[in-house]
Amino acid sequence: MQMKKAVIFLLTVIIFSQGAKYLLAAPGDADDPVVTLSYIKQILLPDIEQKINSSSAAVFKVVDVPQGSKVILDAGTEIILRMGSATVIATEKGGLADVTSGVDLQHESAVPANSLLIAPLADGRGIHATDNVILMIKGGYTIQ
Numbered sequence: 001m002q003m004k005k006a007v008i009f010l011l012t013v014i015i016f017s018q019g020a021k022y023l024l025a026a027p028g029d030a031d032d033p034v035v036t037l038s039y040i041k042q043i044l045l046p047d048i049e050q051k052i053n054s055s056s057a058a059v060f061k062v063v064d065v066p067q068g069s070k071v072i073l074d075a076g077t078e079i080i081l082r083m084g085s086a087t088v089i090a091t092e093k094g095g096l097a098d099v100t101s102g103v104d105l106q107h108e109s110a111v112p113a114n115s116l117l118i119a120p121l122a123d124g125r126g127i128h129a130t131d132n133v134i135l136m137i138k139g140g141y142t143i144q
Contacts, residue, residue: 060136063143065129070144072126073119077139084133086111089126096125 060080065071070089073079079096088095090107098105100115111117111127119125119139126141127133 058138060138063135063137065133065135065143067129067132069129070126071135072124072142072144074140075119075122077119077137077141079117080136081111081113082134082136084129084131086127086129086133089124089128091123091125093121093123
């Protein structure tokens with residue numbers, strides 16, 4: 001019986017000492033972290049703003065292109081012809097990847113409406129607007 005009381009006493013001391021460790025911890029240390037306003041302003045907000053700004057690049061922009069203009073695409077830029085007609089500007093390395101149809105569009109071939117096209121390289125590939133066109137573009141481009 002004496003042994004049972006000793007074990008219970010020992011377990012009680014251990015439990016209370018562990019609880020006291022958390023109750024007596026200084027605010028802001030590793031055992032009780034505190035998030036301060038300066039931490040939010042200096043660390044969290046810039047990180048959130050950066051993620052918002054980088055995700056805006058992942059959104060299609062609607063772009064009006066006048067007849068006769070060229071749209072030269074950066075590597076990885078996606079483009080969809082929504083209105084008008086245009087032809088492909090290709091290089092010796094190839095044309096634009098039509099991922100909707102699964103083909104490579106060669107130089108001066110017609111750009112299909114509502115198909116997703118991707119420029120694999122930034123080597124002068126793009127489209128030539130034969131009418132006034134409306135494009136959806138995700139990524140970098142230059143209108144000439």
